[in-house]
Amino acid sequence: MSALISLKDVCKSFGGIVVADHISIDIQRGEILGLIGPNGAGKTSLFNLISGVYPADSGSISVSGQSLDGLNLHQRARLGVARTWQHMRLFASMSVLDNMLVAPRDYPGEKISNILFRPKQTAAANRAMHERGMGILKRMNLQAIADSSVNDITFGQQKLVGLARALMNDGECLLLDEPMAGVEGNAYETMKSIVREEAASGRAVCVVEHNVSFIKDLCNTAVFMASGKILERGSVDSLLASQTLADLYFGA
Amino acid sequence: MEYFISLAVLVGIYITLSSSFNLIIGFGGLVSIAHPIFFALGAYTTGLLAIHFQTHPMLAVLAGGGVAFLSSMMLSLPSLRISGDYLMITSIGFQLGLLEVIKHLSVTGGASGLGNIPNIVEGSSRSTLFALVSCAVAAVVVLAIRWLLNGPYGRVIAAMRDDELAFAALGRNAMMIKLSLFAIGSGFAGIAGGIYAYYYQYISPDQFEILQSAMLLTMVVVGGMGSQLGPVVGTILLLLLPQAIGFLNLPPSVMAPLQGVIYTSLVLVFLFWRPQGLIAPGQRQSAKEA
Amino acid sequence: MIDISILLQIVWTGFAASTYAILFAVAFSLVVKVVKVWNFAQAGMMALSFYVMYAAHNKFGIALLPSVGIGLVATIAANVFMDRYGLQILRNRNSPSLTFFIFTLVVSEFLAYLLAMIFGTEPVALKPNIMSGVNIVHGIVISNWDIEAVCVTFTLLIALYIFMTRTQDGQFMAAVSDNPELSRLYGINVTRSYVITFAMTGVLITAGMYLFGTRASIIPNTPLQMMLFAVIATLLGGMGKIFNSAVAAVGLSLIQGLSIFVIPSQWQGLILYVFLFITILFFPQGVSLQKFKQLISLPKKQSAAH
Numbered sequence: 001m002s003a004l005i006s007l008k009d010v011c012k013s014f015g016g017i018v019v020a021d022h023i024s025i026d027i028q029r030g031e032i033l034g035l036i037g038p039n040g041a042g043k044t045s046l047f048n049l050i051s052g053v054y055p056a057d058s059g060s061i062s063v064s065g066q067s068l069d070g071l072n073l074h075q076r077a078r079l080g081v082a083r084t085w086q087h088m089r090l091f092a093s094m095s096v097l098d099n100m101l102v103a104p105r106d107y108p109g110e111k112i113s114n115i116l117f118r119p120k121q122t123a124a125a126n127r128a129m130h131e132r133g134m135g136i137l138k139r140m141n142l143q144a145i146a147d148s149s150v151n152d153i154t155f156g157q158q159k160l161v162g163l164a165r166a167l168m169n170d171g172e173c174l175l176l177d178e179p180m181a182g183v184e185g186n187a188y189e190t191m192k193s194i195v196r197e198e199a200a201s202g203r204a205v206c207v208v209e210h211n212v213s214f215i216k217d218l219c220n221t222a223v224f225m226a227s228g229k230i231l232e233r234g235s236v237d238s239l240l241a242s243q244t245l246a247d248l249y250f251g252a
Numbered sequence: 253m254e255y256f257i258s259l260a261v262l263v264g265i266y267i268t269l270s271s272s273f274n275l276i277i278g279f280g281g282l283v284s285i286a287h288p289i290f291f292a293l294g295a296y297t298t299g300l301l302a303i304h305f306q307t308h309p310m311l312a313v314l315a316g317g318g319v320a321f322l323s324s325m326m327l328s329l330p331s332l333r334i335s336g337d338y339l340m341i342t343s344i345g346f347q348l349g350l351l352e353v354i355k356h357l358s359v360t361g362g363a364s365g366l367g368n369i370p371n372i373v374e375g376s377s378r379s380t381l382f383a384l385v386s387c388a389v390a391a392v393v394v395l396a397i398r399w400l401l402n403g404p405y406g407r408v409i410a411a412m413r414d415d416e417l418a419f420a421a422l423g424r425n426a427m428m429i430k431l432s433l434f435a436i437g438s439g440f441a442g443i444a445g446g447i448y449a450y451y452y453q454y455i456s457p458d459q460f461e462i463l464q465s466a467m468l469l470t471m472v473v474v475g476g477m478g479s480q481l482g483p484v485v486g487t488i489l490l491l492l493l494p495q496a497i498g499f500l501n502l503p504p505s506v507m508a509p510l511q512g513v514i515y516t517s518l519v520l521v522f523l524f525w526r527p528q529g530l531i532a533p534g535q536r537q538s539a540k541e542a
Numbered sequence: 543m544i545d546i547s548i549l550l551q552i553v554w555t556g557f558a559a560s561t562y563a564i565l566f567a568v569a570f571s572l573v574v575k576v577v578k579v580w581n582f583a584q585a586g587m588m589a590l591s592f593y594v595m596y597a598a599h600n601k602f603g604i605a606l607l608p609s610v611g612i613g614l615v616a617t618i619a620a621n622v623f624m625d626r627y628g629l630q631i632l633r634n635r636n637s638p639s640l641t642f643f644i645f646t647l648v649v650s651e652f653l654a655y656l657l658a659m660i661f662g663t664e665p666v667a668l669k670p671n672i673m674s675g676v677n678i679v680h681g682i683v684i685s686n687w688d689i690e691a692v693c694v695t696f697t698l699l700i701a702l703y704i705f706m707t708r709t710q711d712g713q714f715m716a717a718v719s720d721n722p723e724l725s726r727l728y729g730i731n732v733t734r735s736y737v738i739t740f741a742m743t744g745v746l747i748t749a750g751m752y753l754f755g756t757r758a759s760i761i762p763n764t765p766l767q768m769m770l771f772a773v774i775a776t777l778l779g780g781m782g783k784i785f786n787s788a789v790a791a792v793g794l795s796l797i798q799g800l801s802i803f804v805i806p807s808q809w810q811g812l813i814l815y816v817f818l819f820i821t822i823l824f825f826p827q828g829v830s831l832q833k834f835k836q837l838i839s840l841p842k843k844q845s846a847a848h
Contacts, residue, residue: 051421053417053421072420073417073420073421074420074421074422074423074424074425074426077420077421077422077423077424078423082422083421085418085421089415089417089418090415090418091410091411091414091415091418091419092414092415093410093413093414094407094410094411094414098407098410098411099411101404101407102407102408102411102419102422102424103422105422105423107404107408115403126404165422168422169422169423277640281638281640283639283640283643285647330819330823336639337580337639340580340639340643341580341773341777341818342818342819344769344770344773345770345773345774345814345815345818345819346815348767348770348815349812349814349815349816349818352811352812352815353812356808356809356811356812462766463651463654463655463763465647466648466651466655469644469647469648473644505662505663506659508658509655509656509658509659509663510655510659512651512652512654512655512658513652513655513656513659515655516648516649516651516652516655517652519644519648520645520648520649520652523641523644523645523648524628524631527635527637527641
């Protein structure tokens, strides 16, 4: 089965700093790949390269066989690359539900031509989108805060909303940047089960995380990055057991 | 009485101008000073169509709006491709440059202006009719902007203002939205220009100088940038100002710059003392789907 | 067909006329570089500078040089005041760039209106008789004004260069322009650097307005129109490269002057705007030899990647 996300020999440097050093990696449908490594290893940079925050210096990235080269951030998102951010980046002036409703790739009610010439279908489509948003919130047990401002909810809830928003994209790729950082208890369990469900429904999921137990809980396999290079790929247990990797992570 | 009626015409025109300017800088967050030139483009288009082709007034005014709408992209497309800061600079260049062109073209009457725009309303109630039309157009524009911003599109604009990167990562084309807002705002300015041309029947380049932007900026900043009714309040307040200082009976050569001093001082005062303006933007209502 | 002496004359006159433009461009560029603000208030300061000198010299009868001194003090004071009580507050509030833009633009407009109220809108010049003595060198007319302009400008530019590279304050300014946060952490007084920047801008502006005002007459609105030149020169020179913008100013001035050979004089005023758009479209980061080579060799580069 051809990989959903495929990177071949991707390189990127800023000034003298190499953030991606000949990275080649495949992520399959249904896979939950963990991305671990010390700070500055290039994990978030890899997400930025895949989602298109900046272009790679060389190499190629493709999703579902389609090359992403030359496409910018919003074009890649429209092809199905969804991501969350380390610092959440929720839209601060809006409610939770509004954050969700801005998220789908197309919202019929925004096009003036739709509103003027197809009012009934547009209203129906808007309602459907509304229900979809509420549906995702219900899965996370967040329907109660749908109308609350994102500034008024707890940190854990904010992180879940960030994930929910990315899910509205309905893309085949899900890149999660430290989704669990600072999250505990119910929110943690909810997030875990949601991510598992999404992978099971055929998405390729890649997770950057420092929370080792989350990686162990959730990821089938993991990749260890340091200094922009992929050092090793394998089962989470074997990676965590490796002494050399532990040294890189914690010391030296 | 006649005096107040012609003031009403101006009020309608300027509410259209300031509301559309607010759409661009207050809601769109686009830094542009080129609003007077789109006002001018609308006025000149309408004037020329009226003089040379005797076009139906409504068509001529709409054409003015259309020309302003389309030409705005000449400015916004290349500038926004680089960055928002560049729009700031190019808008100054566009404003000054196009005015230079108008001053040198004989078809627009050059620096001495375009006169003899045909009168489309005969009779003693001319001003009253113009006042009604102008205020009606203003009301339509304010309501149109309100409709635009209260619906899903308004949500999109707010998201774009909140965090453009996250916005783009959701698959949204921020550039298209900015171009559209700029074009819609400029188009409304063009329509205001058409009404202006028909009422005064004479337009000249110095009526659209960059210092006009001081007045518009005052209306928007003092009224309340980013609120829908703010520009309306700002406009009415500022157009009543000359009446307020009129009683000082100063010579006209001092009156005109004095108005300017008052306008700009007001902007400075509000920028520092009450940046949100007289009418602060209301909190966004939650999504209430139809 | 083009008489070489006419060509040389135009080149020389264009060059001499570019002197004040250089000063304004460098002043603008300096503020962009260090303070990171597009200081449209410069137009207002230029007007203020001129009218203070004009009032001192033509209204109060003070001799020219002391009048320039008074103008200098007034301009520096106004500049520093604007930074301390205007820009600093906006910085403290983390205001968006729109607010900075509105502020600086409105300061200029305010000053333009205020000066129009006080002085009227009749064109005035610093010297009642703006024709200075002329010398003919190899068939080219070189006026005394030309010589003075070139000398003043070069002296100031050299002084600026020495200040930026040899003095501690100058080096602090360079650090602040690179990274204000880091500079603050290293103990550099960022506010002081801003104040010095605006003081230096005041010097450049006053010198420029002195030169301009002894050669032509102005109305309060004139500096606003002149600002565009400074902005384009800054863009062409590249952000943060003040001496490049000086070169760009000379180039623009010469092109404006030489354009008389190819376009009718009434359209000369438009050259600047055409340049603005060319700059934005093709050289948004400024003209540099590298970028130029890149543009030319683009097709080859693409084929090499595959």
